[in-house]
Amino acid sequence: MSCFDPFRSSASAGRCLRGLLVLSGLLVIGACQSGVRDSDRVASKPSDPFDYNYCGGVPVYPVIGVNFSTFCGPRNQIAVGRYGKLMWLFPAPDGQHVLAQGERQLSLKELKRVSLLAEVVQLADPEPLSQPGAVNYRMGINFSGRPSKRLHAILIDAYSPAHELFQALLDLVPDKPLLPGCQPEASFFDPSLLPGERRPLSLSAVNDYQRYSNVAE
Amino acid sequence: MNLFNSFAVSSRVRGVIKHNLRRAAVLTLGVVGAGAGGAALAANPTSAIPVLNAASGVTLVVVNANKAMHDGQNVPFWVFCQQGGGGGGGMGGGGCPLSGPTLELGVGQTANVTLNMMMAPQEQPPYQGHTIHPHGLDVPQSEDGVPETGAPVLGDTYTFSVDTRYVGSHMYHCHVHTVKHLEMGLYAGFVVKAVDNAGNFLNVISQNGPTYDYEWNMVLSTVDPAYHTQNAVGDSTVFADYNPKYFLINGNEGLSTSAPADTLTAATGKKVAIRLIGLPSVNATFQVKNASGSAQSFVVYNKDGYALPTPQTVSSLVLTPGTTADVMVTLPSSSSTWYPQVTYKNLRNAGTYTNGTVYTKLTF
Numbered sequence: 396m397s398c399f400d401p402f403r404s405s406a407s408a409g410r411c412l413r414g415l416l417v418l419s420g421l422l423v424i425g426a427c428q429s430g431v432r433d434s435d436r437v438a439s440k441p442s443d444p445f446d447y448n449y450c451g452g453v454p455v456y457p458v459i460g461v462n463f464s465t466f467c468g469p470r471n472q473i474a475v476g477r478y479g480k481l482m483w484l485f486p487a488p489d490g491q492h493v494l495a496q497g498e499r500q501l502s503l504k505e506l507k508r509v510s511l512l513a514e515v516v517q518l519a520d521p522e523p524l525s526q527p528g529a530v531n532y533r534m535g536i537n538f539s540g541r542p543s544k545r546l547h548a549i550l551i552d553a554y555s556p557a558h559e560l561f562q563a564l565l566d567l568v569p570d571k572p573l574l575p576g577c578q579p580e581a582s583f584f585d586p587s588l589l590p591g592e593r594r595p596l597s598l599s600a601v602n603d604y605q606r607y608s609n610v611a612e
Numbered sequence: 613m614n615l616f617n618s619f620a621v622s623s624r625v626r627g628v629i630k631h632n633l634r635r636a637a638v639l640t641l642g643v644v645g646a647g648a649g650g651a652a653l654a655a656n657p658t659s660a661i662p663v664l665n666a667a668s669g670v671t672l673v674v675v676n677a678n679k680a681m682h683d684g685q686n687v688p689f690w691v692f693c694q695q696g697g698g699g700g701g702g703m704g705g706g707g708c709p710l711s712g713p714t715l716e717l718g719v720g721q722t723a724n725v726t727l728n729m730m731m732a733p734q735e736q737p738p739y740q741g742h743t744i745h746p747h748g749l750d751v752p753q754s755e756d757g758v759p760e761t762g763a764p765v766l767g768d769t770y771t772f773s774v775d776t777r778y779v780g781s782h783m784y785h786c787h788v789h790t791v792k793h794l795e796m797g798l799y800a801g802f803v804v805k806a807v808d809n810a811g812n813f814l815n816v817i818s819q820n821g822p823t824y825d826y827e828w829n830m831v832l833s834t835v836d837p838a839y840h841t842q843n844a845v846g847d848s849t850v851f852a853d854y855n856p857k858y859f860l861i862n863g864n865e866g867l868s869t870s871a872p873a874d875t876l877t878a879a880t881g882k883k884v885a886i887r888l889i890g891l892p893s894v895n896a897t898f899q900v901k902n903a904s905g906s907a908q909s910f911v912v913y914n915k916d917g918y919a920l921p922t923p924q925t926v927s928s929l930v931l932t933p934g935t936t937a938d939v940m941v942t943l944p945s946s947s948s949t950w951y952p953q954v955t956y957k958n959l960r961n962a963g964t965y966t967n968g969t970v971y972t973k974l975t976f
Binding site: 472533534587 | 729730731734736737738739740741759760761762763764765766767846847
């Protein structure tokens with residue numbers, strides 16, 4: 396079975412893609428170290444007809460979305476588009492007006508790093524949710540030609556693939572979101588909802604979301 | 613990190629500009645409403661879908677709305693709504709109807725439409741956000757609202773203009789995870805108008821076409837309630853099939869001639885332009901029948917917003933998903949009632965659906 400077979404089984408795909416990941420990681424590191432510039436993003440035909448990283452001769456990147464907030468805070472959003480545009484929308488405390496909003500085209504170096512981190516999240520196991528925290532986030536990743544990956548996570552200091560990607564996206568945004576402390580606090584909630592719509596979720600409910608996400612794989 | 617960067621400042625400036633443009637819009641709409649360019653008569657379809665001048669600084673939001681169907685099922689929708697034009701949470705009460713506001717744009721004028729995403733209901737990432745895709749209009753890629761080719765999904769301002777080729781009916785819809793978001797109700801009509809030298813809209817059906825006395829926009833759509841559930845997200849297998857259960861014109865079911873989806877009252881002997889804006893996910897056959905059930909002829913002037921080389925007189929017209937047609941009926945000199953209607957048909961086998969014919973009413 397080819398690593399590029401879009402109809403592969405998830406188990407064998409995991410093995411194939413882990414191998415691919417190591418290779419692509421080496422390639423990315425090599426590319427970054429060689430100082431590739433934006434002007435090098437010259438459209439060219441893919442050499443492999445199953446290479447889903449091209450669309451009409453233009454390189455494409457994973458679509459990434461993150462909604463995050465504290466329990467009482469506004470719904471913050473970051474997204475990366477298929478052509479590598481970073482977008483963010485951070486509301487003011489009232490949730491109805493803009494605190495900061497913007498977009499910018501990521502450089503090739505930034506895109507390679509974000510893509511690699513997203514690749515790891517795509518392959519990783521679900522985030523552990525044993526530790527409560529103030530900031531909940533829901534993240535989704537879609538590589539062209541692959542099933543989407545979705546997860547619900549709690550931001551903590553420990554390493555996880557999703558935290559790493561989330562932090563990388565935050566670092567790329569020139570503005571800072573509002574993440575106010577809340578009383579009462581809730582450990583698990585849906586940050587994609589508006590503050591007035593949020594209800595505390597049970598851990599099992601969050602895990603249900605995780606399971607559903609994995610089924611979608 | 614600097615919260616007060618140049619982008620934030622420019623956003624505020626744009627907000628001031630938009631405020632002034634909205635004030636201008638009120639004045640402009642007053643002129644247009646007076647029926648510039650012909651013997652315009654007040655059109656009064658009962659569906660009351662707002663009509664906005666896209667060149668006047670329109671700001672749209674996305675809101676939740678629920679619609680109770682004839683069998684008692686409550687179906688959640690997302691709808692485009694003019695900012696400040698009424699809250700969500702319901703339809704038919706003067707809030708935000710299904711479909712969204714019809715946008716009108718004069719030839720050579722510049723659309724200035726902003727999508728405000730602050731409070732919008734959304735799908736979970738990576739399909740969060742919404743866009744406005746002017747379906748059928750050739751606009752710059754940056755204004756096309758297609759995320760796959762770089763359109764922002766967290767709010768944007770769309771500016772573009774069109775030429776005389778486009779005079780006629782088009783549509784706009786959200787292009788984020790379209791299979792879900794379109795079905796959820798994020799669609800509406802977009803009508804390009806011919807203008808006079810002063811920029812006033814003309815009541816002509818195509819650039820060099822005949823005048824009309826009344827204009828009736830009909831947005832055709834269908835509803836598969838399975839697509840509206842919370843499980844119908846992402847790559848759900850729900851989207852592998854489409855089984856519509858409810859059939860709409862201008863957001864209403866119109867199950868019979870006595871309970872029409874929309875009603876227009878006109879004067880005898882006048883011409884009524886009917887803009888068929890096809891947003892169902894199945895085929896739709898349009899007919900105009902009189903009180904005896906006999907199909908009346910009508911003239912097709914435009915298909916997909918483009919004028920036909922030769923207008924066609926027909927008594928039945930099939931619209932496939934994502935297409936439009938502009939037709940005209942000329943009313944008799946004696947009073948009566950006609951029933952423009954749409955029969956939705958299965959894409960696979962052209963079979964009809966239960967309650968798949970939606971009736972409207974034209975009284976004159």
